Amino acid sequence: xxxxxxxxxxxxxxxxxxxxxxxxxxxxxxxxxxxxxxxxxxxxxxxxxxxxxxxxxxxxxxxxxxxxxxxxxxxxxxxxxxxxxxxxxxxxxxxxxxxxxxxxxxxxxxxxxxxxxxxxxxxxxxxxxxxxxxxxxxxxxxxxxxxxxxxxxxxxxxxxxxxxxxxxxxxxxxx
Amino acid sequence: xxxxxxxxxxxxxxxxxxxxxxxxxxxxxxxxxxxxxxxxxxxxxxxxxxxxxxxxxxxxxxxxxxxxxxxxxxxxxxxxxxxxxxxxxxxxxxxxxxxxxxxxxxxxxxxxxxxxxxxxxxxxxxxxxxxxxxxxxxxxxxxxxxxxxxxxxxxxxxxxxxxxxxxxxxxxxxxxxxxxxxxxxxxxxxxxxxxxxxxxxxxxxxxxxxxxxxxxxxxxxxxxxxxxxxxxxxxxxxxxxxxxxxxxxxxxxxxxxxxxxxxxxxxxxxxxxxxxxxxxxxxxxxxxxxxxxxxxxxxxxxxxxxxxxxxxxxxxxxxxxxxxxxxxxxxxxxxxxxxxxxxxxxxxxxxxxxxxxxxxxxxxxxxxxxxxxxxxxxxxxxxxxxxxxxxxxxxxxxxxxxxxxxxxxxxxxxxxxxxxxxxxxxxxxxxxxxxxxxxxxxxxxxxxxxxxxxxxxxxxxxxxxxxxxxxxxxxxxxxxxxxxxxxxxxxxxxxxxxxxxxxxxxxxxxxxxxxxxxxxxxxxxxxxxxxxxxxxxxxxxxxxxxxxxxxxxxxxxxxxxxxxxxxxxxxxxxxxxxxxxxxxxxxxxxxxxxxxxxxxxxxxxxxxxxxxxxxxxxxxxxxxxxxxxxxxxxxxxxxxxxxxxxxxxxxxxxxxxxxxxxxxxxxxxxxxxxxxxxxxxxxxxxxxxxxxxxxxx
Numbered sequence: 030x031x032x033x034x035x036x037x038x039x040x041x042x043x044x045x046x047x048x049x050x051x052x053x054x055x056x057x058x059x060x061x062x063x064x065x066x067x068x069x070x071x072x073x074x075x076x077x078x079x080x081x082x083x084x085x086x087x088x089x090x091x092x093x094x095x096x097x098x099x100x101x102x103x104x105x106x107x108x109x110x111x112x113x114x115x116x117x118x119x120x121x122x123x124x125x126x127x128x129x130x131x132x133x134x135x136x137x138x139x140x141x142x143x144x145x146x147x148x149x150x151x152x153x154x155x156x157x158x159x160x161x162x163x164x165x166x167x168x169x170x171x172x173x174x175x176x177x178x179x180x181x182x183x184x185x186x187x188x189x190x191x192x193x194x195x196x197x198x199x200x201x202x203x204x
Numbered sequence: 205x206x207x208x209x210x211x212x213x214x215x216x217x218x219x220x221x222x223x224x225x226x227x228x229x230x231x232x233x234x235x236x237x238x239x240x241x242x243x244x245x246x247x248x249x250x251x252x253x254x255x256x257x258x259x260x261x262x263x264x265x266x267x268x269x270x271x272x273x274x275x276x277x278x279x280x281x282x283x284x285x286x287x288x289x290x291x292x293x294x295x296x297x298x299x300x301x302x303x304x305x306x307x308x309x310x311x312x313x314x315x316x317x318x319x320x321x322x323x324x325x326x327x328x329x330x331x332x333x334x335x336x337x338x339x340x341x342x343x344x345x346x347x348x349x350x351x352x353x354x355x356x357x358x359x360x361x362x363x364x365x366x367x368x369x370x371x372x373x374x375x376x377x378x379x380x381x382x383x384x385x386x387x388x389x390x391x392x393x394x395x396x397x398x399x400x401x402x403x404x405x406x407x408x409x410x411x412x413x414x415x416x417x418x419x420x421x422x423x424x425x426x427x428x429x430x431x432x433x434x435x436x437x438x439x440x441x442x443x444x445x446x447x448x449x450x451x452x453x454x455x456x457x458x459x460x461x462x463x464x465x466x467x468x469x470x471x472x473x474x475x476x477x478x479x480x481x482x483x484x485x486x487x488x489x490x491x492x493x494x495x496x497x498x499x500x501x502x503x504x505x506x507x508x509x510x511x512x513x514x515x516x517x518x519x520x521x522x523x524x525x526x527x528x529x530x531x532x533x534x535x536x537x538x539x540x541x542x543x544x545x546x547x548x549x550x551x552x553x554x555x556x557x558x559x560x561x562x563x564x565x566x567x568x569x570x571x572x573x574x575x576x577x578x579x580x581x582x583x584x585x586x587x588x589x590x591x592x593x594x595x596x597x598x599x600x601x602x603x604x605x606x607x608x609x610x611x612x613x614x615x616x617x618x619x620x621x622x623x624x625x626x627x628x629x630x631x632x633x634x635x636x637x638x639x640x641x642x643x644x645x646x647x648x649x650x651x652x653x654x655x656x657x658x659x660x661x662x663x664x665x666x667x668x669x670x671x672x673x674x675x676x677x678x679x680x681x682x683x684x685x686x687x688x689x690x691x692x693x694x695x696x697x698x699x700x701x702x703x704x705x706x707x708x709x710x711x712x713x714x715x716x717x718x719x720x721x722x723x724x725x726x727x728x729x730x731x732x733x734x735x736x737x738x739x740x741x742x743x744x745x746x747x748x749x750x751x752x753x754x755x756x757x758x759x760x761x762x763x764x765x766x767x768x769x770x771x772x773x774x775x776x777x778x779x780x781x782x783x784x785x786x787x788x789x790x791x792x793x794x795x796x797x798x799x800x801x802x803x804x805x806x807x808x809x810x811x812x813x814x815x816x817x818x819x820x821x822x823x824x825x826x827x828x829x830x831x832x833x834x835x836x837x838x839x840x841x842x843x844x845x846x847x848x849x850x851x852x853x854x855x856x857x858x859x860x861x862x863x864x865x866x867x868x869x870x871x872x873x874x875x876x877x878x879x880x881x882x883x884x885x886x887x888x889x890x891x892x893x894x895x896x897x898x899x900x901x
């Protein structure tokens with residue numbers, strides 16, 4: 030470490046985020062996904078939405094974690110041969126949620142090591158290439174978002190968080 | 205509320221002639237004493253106390269306290285209705301109210317309002333007359349005249365008849381928009397027992413104090429002008445006109461929904477008032493009082509449990525929000541920890557140790573490593589540790605990596621399945637416990653409410669059933685208001701979305717540059733006004749909170765349990781203890797909170813004038829009534845107070861334990877003079893009259 034002390038341009042979460050692309054994306058070619066992101070949070074949110082008052086970043090992280098847990102990821106869908114990377118999730122919101130940043134870094138490291146078979150030096154280079162971290166995480170989120178939509182759809186008026194309740198029970202049963 | 209005699213401005217005398225249910229001439233002289241500052245006007249319900257209150261308002265402002273419409277009017281107006289009905293063709297009747305307004309030097313103004321009715325022709329047809337605020341015979345014409353005796357700049361006495369000049373002079377002394385703070389309808393105190401009614405009252409009060417209607421008018425006019433320019437531009441473009449139509453539809457729906465909500469709120473207010481009256485009737489019997497007392501306790505417990513359930517559910521949601529992704533990603537985090545550990549072994553990232561940890565080691569006495577080994581300052585371990593510390597201090601990278609690994613470690617620690625399981629089980633158990641408790645309480649409440657039905661009341665009324673019916677109506681109405689408010693909020697969002705879409709479209713049209721520039725300027729004015737409005741409201745809310753708090757903490761029954769009064773951004777007013785926890789208020793405490801609010805607002809507005817309170821004890825009985833009476837007697841020193849009270853509440857106690865109000869505002873102590881309203885039969889015309897009430901305490 031002392032031989033190459035300036036190798037990683039990292040000091041704190043904000044510093045990490047400085048090198049990141051300004052926006053994280055979801056799949057704009059999938060209408061269900063677009064509609065879920067626009068309705069689940071923000072101004073037009075459902076009144077009983079689980080994400081009421083939260084940012085899109087939380088939806089993204091939820092989706093990414095669901096995908097990573099399953100170990101499954103989706104590439105961006107293509108329409109007329111083109112992908113639509115709908116970059117709308119502001120990275121700046123991660124500054125107040127450093128846990129999310131490190132969940133993403135951990136996801137990218139684990140994927141790079143165990144799926145892409147990168148060696149340790151290549152892994153370290155990921156810090157210099159945050160776009161790669163984001164790309165990996167977006168893929169897991171692209172898969173997980175469909176699970177999240179399903180969990181959200183399980184809601185009823187009397188039990189608006191049913192899907193989430195069941196998910197936590199499942200997780201505890203699995204453990 | 206204490207103020208010096210120099211600052212006071214007050215009404216010394218009220219003269220009423222042929223107004224309302226008063227026939228003939230009647231004088232009420234009011235106290236100008238600092239010590240015996242109370243004047244009391246006593247009358248049974250419906251006798252005409254509120255009429256005097258409303259006549260004072262009419263005389264001050266020339267407008268009606270409760271303006272009627274064609275649909276809501278009755279035969280009762282300003283001019284005595286019996287006198288008006290007895291008018292034959294060609295005859296005239298005169299009604300007037302005169303107020304002698306005094307300052308420190310004595311008489312300052314004498315203000316009179318006079319209505320003269322002339323019957324021009326015999327007819328049975330009726331019409332609504334705005335001036336008299338009633339239905340009158342169509343053959344009658346009513347003319348009004350205002351007069352104010354005052355001194356001009358040279359000190360000469362003049363009789364001013366110019367309505368605008370009179371209005372100006374009165375507005376300086378008694379601003380009409382602040383009249384609630386010196387002509388206070390005591391029935392509004394009941395609103396302080398209901399969260400949303402109190403919030404509505406405070407919102408309106410703060411807006412009145414702030415002079416916001418002017419700002420609101422500016423915002424509203426800016427919006428109207430902007431919308432008309434936008435619509436004008438939109439007409440020239442098909443897409444824009446579709447969007448403009450969409451916006452108009454949302455605006456119409458929004459306005460319609462606003463009207464429906466307001467009407468539902470008035471309906472709810474009426475139901476609550478009737479419900480309170482029914483409860484009062486039930487409490488008038490011994491067994492009813494006993495049952496109602498148990499019901500009140502259970503209702504209070506039920507409310508507390510409802511809040512507990514909501515709190516638990518909200519905490520549970522927050523917990524799930526954090527715990528689910530952390531549990532999902534746990535395995536990945538563990539693997540990343542292993543990766544980072546390997547990188548650390550290979551010296552590719554800094555060790556997971558902070559400068560703080562090294563400082564702790566270096567500062568220990570004796571010097572002791574975390575492994576337990578003691579060492580000296582000249583020891584090689586010390587030197588090595590110091591070197592590590594220097595590296596960490598000098599190295600930018602260490603903090604970020606250390607922080608990240610620390611975070612991962614924290615997440616792994618709190619997402620240990622057993623910890624999550626225990627916390628989740630605790631939430632589920634707490635929620636279940638509270639729900640079971642509430643279920644039990646509701647069952648008990650049903651039983652007690654059924655028992656009320658078996659009570660026999662003197663008038664054979666089934667108050668138990670009535671109470672149940674009204675409770676259902678109240679619940680239904682509250683539910684409707686909640687659901688309508690949600691729809692209203694949704695419409696507000698849709699309206700603003702449609703507005704934004706239309707604005708964007710117009711922005712992209714690149715036509716009518718001049719018109720678009722106008723929109724930009726108007727929008728800037730609107731935004732600035734809205735921002736200032738919000739700032740003014742925030743400041744005044746804080747001031748109202750502070751001054752209400754001051755009076756409440758001085759005068760509330762069991763004041764020692766309270767620490768401060770809080771007014772939220774939604775104008776909800778609550779009294780809190782030292783920990784900031786909201787305390788449930790008794791009826792008496794709620795009314796005192798209302799009085800404190802009025803006193804607080806008077807202080808903010810520097811109103812140094814009288815306080816006339818109509819029915820301050822409306823719908824309140826027992827110990828709560830005693831509490832209010834004590835507050836009235838003790839906490840309004842130096843203010844000219846006129847109380848309009850019923851004979852029963854003033855002179856008698858009630859079965860629930862209330863003492864006569866008179867025993868608190870003892871005439872030998874606070875009250876300068878008492879008047880009673882009596883039946884009168886002068887010239888064969890039945891009406892009411894006012895005479896001094898003389899009876900020993």
